[in-house]
Amino acid sequence: MKTQDLLDLIKRDWGRERPDIDTTAQLTVIGIQRLNALLDHELETFFAPFDLTPSSFDVLATLRRSAPPEGLPFSRLSALMAITPPAVTKRVDLLAVRGLVERQAHPDDRRTVLVRLTDTGRDLANQVLTLHVANEERLLQGLTLLEAAQLRILVGKFAAHLEETS
Known part of the structure; x- marks a missing residue:
């Protein structure tokens, strides 16, 4: 699942289950974690041939x-x-x-x-x-x-x- 789709889904689901919670921080951290995982994969793939x-x-x-x-x-x-x-x-x-x-x-x-x-x-x-x-x-x-x-x-x-x- 694409990161933005996942973030939208998480926001929607928490909005339904716990509308009293502001998920802004959570969604930001999850987005950064996903970005980190994607960058790690890209860099590992790049360095592997060497x-x-x-x-x-x-x-x-x-x-x-x-x-x-x-x-x-x-x-x-x-x-x-x-x-x-x-x-x-x-x-x-x-x-x-x-x-x-x-x-x-x-x-x-x-x-x-x-x-x-x-x-x-x-x-x-x-x-x-x-x-x-x-x-x-x-x-x-x-x-x-x-x-x-x-x-x-x-x-x-x-x-x-x-x-x-x-």
Whole structure:
């Protein structure tokens, strides 16, 4: 069932069963959840031919974008990706087996391990990034440039609210 049809059905049904309840918030959250599921599917499908997942590409892209040549400490990579250090370790382990990233000791602090792209990882990140940006543009074709900008602002505002309250 299409998302808008589902939202209309839920609104109608609650209107009949509990007309005293304002379902605006519920319908908004359900819509966002459906959108998230659709985006997850689109991105998983896009990355599959490269033997990547959205989360593994996130590691490659974050290192490509933010790491100096010697790499990033796990703690910094975790912060930039907004995930826990154990989740970073799991992702890095999988990419290291494929020869896309490597670990090395920090030259000034032997307790710190740096993660960096290998040449193969950098090449793959560059190749996929160009195609990924084009795919994201395709995904947003249903919105005007103004609508896409408004959506970015609203998503940022909503995320900031949730981050402040949790």
